[in-house]
Amino acid sequence: MSKPWDILRPVQRQIQLAMLLSGTSVVLGLASLALLALVLGHLIQHPHVWPWLPMALATASLATSLLLRLSAFNQSHYAAFRLETILRTNMAQHLAQVSLGHIQQYGAGALAKVMQDDIKALHIFVADSTPLYARATVAPLCTLLILVWLDWRLASGAVAVLLLGLGVLGLAMRNTGPMQRRYNAARERVNAAIVEFVQAMPVVRSFDTGHATFSRYQQALECYRKVLNDWYQQAGFTARYSFAVLNPLPTLIVLLGLGGWLATQGTLNFATWAAVLLLGAGMAEAVMPLMALHNLVARAKLSIGRIQQVMALPALPPPVQARLPASNAIDFESVSFGYGADPLSDDELALCDVTFHAAPGTITALVGSSGAGKTTIARLIPRFWDVNAGSIRIGGTDIRDMTTETLMAQVAFVFQESFLLADSVANNIRLGVPEATMEEVVAAARAAQAHSFIEKLPEGYATPVGERGGLLSGGQRQRITIARALLQNRPILVLDEPTAFADPENEAAVMKALSALMRNKTVMMVTHRLSTIREADQILVLERGQLVENGQHAELVTQSGVYARLWQNHEQAQRWALKRQPAALGDDDAKENKR
Known part of the structure; x- marks a missing residue:
């Protein structure tokens, strides 16, 4: 497995440049202070002669230091944006090659968090922390070297304050590993509770008016508060004491007292003392960012771990030698498939030894009770998962021997849950065919029975549909999805309950489309509405993952098998109507009804 910081390798040189610029900025800043001390000493000795050259050099050093500091942050931010783009692009490309099984096991919410929050956390780390890290290490080291060169006795005093502060800081940061993990876990629970509460708002208002769901949020907040209290109690005093020591005042007091005593002994000149005071006062304070950087590094490592975990999800194996299909016929040959931990276990098989042939240009309907394996067959065709045994062929070619681009060019989909992007109607229809002209988009919408309602929208085809298409009705979203499939014009069509949520009016429009x-x-069509498949070329009847019947409607109805039972239940459902219940026994009308 790769090391955590290998993830920064694409922008490593840019980060190193930013740190170099930041470190050089620190050196020049210290040089400007040293030059100011030199100016001060010269003025004391020669008050009527202004030292123009040292003053000019001090000004130039300070200006260059500020310029390099800005350049360092520019470089680190450019690197952060590059890294963010690279990571999100690589992750999207990788997830496109991962089976839906692994993606669903990981969870859409967890994946979204990694792609958004964790990559953003790395952006912040690279953009803001790397220049600060250089400053926090270079500043104390260079200051110490200059102080030793100027006067080792005063340098010893400054170092003593620094060591005291670092010792107290070490006590404050003891056992931070477990506490950091507790803190991050508590934050995760709070974030998850917030997302759950907001996303489940309709259900919350309908059932528990927010009490149960909000109580989980309160519990997460209480846990978070307890972790903060524990951390504060563990490191509160030592942390505050270290802050008190690692600030300029204690070092300044030591340097003033020690320098004054040395000056009275005649072993320290004023210019050197002034230089030490200017440079040494900030040496201890310069290490303070290291504490904040420690926390940022810990959080960055957690984010890197989650990113690497997603990138380690196994991708579907590519074909050894890519092949093209000879036709749009579909063949399942002894296909077995399972979603469970042991996909070859008979107890966990969603499909068991399924074999059938769908001739080009024919309609094949998949029927059966819920959980029979219908949707599994539909989603194995585009290789959302790989079969555990057997093979699926399109035009005589195993789909595992096709590239993803070739396979997707053969198959179009209309699922029961129609997903639309938060974009315009036209761009949602164009999805997969971005080069389509407006005339082609309108033609597809007309064929999908969608043009009339699209024209009535506020901006027509330019109308935004909202997140997940939420500004449109279910039937409207479904017809836009059909228009999208029409525009793609692929030779194989997979329909998974395309009219499941449509009302009678919309269902008629959807069926026409x-x-x-x-x-x-x-066509492979999964449906529970048996009235829509009476004219199908073949009907495949599934029961507990096995293909139990195969034929056309007329012959299957007469066989007294599973399909005949399903058809009988369908007819009974069609005859069902809501009836008024009789009143209580004491009601005269009810007694009359009984007679």
Whole structure:
């Protein structure tokens, strides 16, 4: 496994440049202070002669120091933006090659957090921390060297204060590892509780008016507060004491007292003393950013670990030798597949030894009770998962021998949960075919029975649909999804309950749109509405992951098998109607009804 900081390698040189600029800025800043001390000593000795050269050099050093400091932060921010772009691009490309099984096991919320929060945390670390880290290490070291060169006795006094402060700081930071982990875990629980509370607001208001869900949020906050209290009690006094020591005043007091005594002994001249006071006062304070950087480094390591965990998700193996399909026929040959931890266990198989052939240009319907394996078949065709045994072929070519681009060029999808991007109607229809002209978009929308309602939207085809298409009804979203599939015009069409959430009016429009979409295509259609598949070329009946019946509607109804039972239940459901319940026994009307 790669080391944590290997993730910064794409921008390593830029980070090193930023740190070099920041360190050089510190050196020049110290040089400007040394030159000012020289100016002060010269003025004391020669009060009527202004030292223009040292003054000019001090000014130039200070200006260059500020310029380099700004340049360092510019470089670190450029590196952070580059790293953010690289990481998100690489992660998106990697996840596109990972099976949906692994993605669903990891969780959409956790993935979104890694792609957003963890990569953003690395951005902050690279942009702000790396120049500060250089300053926090270079400043004390260079100051110490200059102080030793000027007067080792005064340098010893400054170092004594520094060592005292570092010793107290070490006590404050003891056992920070476990406490840091507790702190981060508590923060994660608070964030998760906030997201849950906000996303579940309709359910919360309908069922518990927020009491149960809000109590979980309160518990997470209480846990977070307890962690902070424990941390404060563990390191409170030592941390405050270290802050008191590691600030300019204690060092300044020591240097003033020690310097004054040395001056009275005649072993220290004023110019040297002034230089030491200017330089040494900030030496202890310069190490204070290291404490904040320690926490930032710990958080960055946690984020890196989660990013590397996502990047370690196994990708679907690419084909050894890419091949093209000869037609749009679909063949399942002894396919077995399981979602569980042991996918080959008979107890965990979603499909068991399924074999069938769908000829080009035909409609194949998949029916069965919930959990029978219908949707699994539909989602194995585009290789959302790889089969555990057997093979799936399109046009005689195993889908594992096709590149992702080739396979996706063969298959279009319309699922029961139609997903739209937070973009315009036109761009949602163009998804997958970004080069499509507006005329082609409108033609697809007309064929999908969507043009009439799109024209009535505030901005027509330029109308934003909102997050996940939330500004449109379910039937409208479904027809836009069908228009998208029409525009893609791929030879194989997979339909998974495309009318599941449609009302009668929308269902008629959706079915009319589907009729246009299915023309001259090989269609695999998953449905519970058996009335929509009476004219299918073949009906595959699934039961507990096994293909138990195969045929057309007329012959299957007469076989008294699973399909006949499903059809009988369907007809009973069609005849069901809401009936008024009789009143209580004492009601005269109820008694009359009984007679």
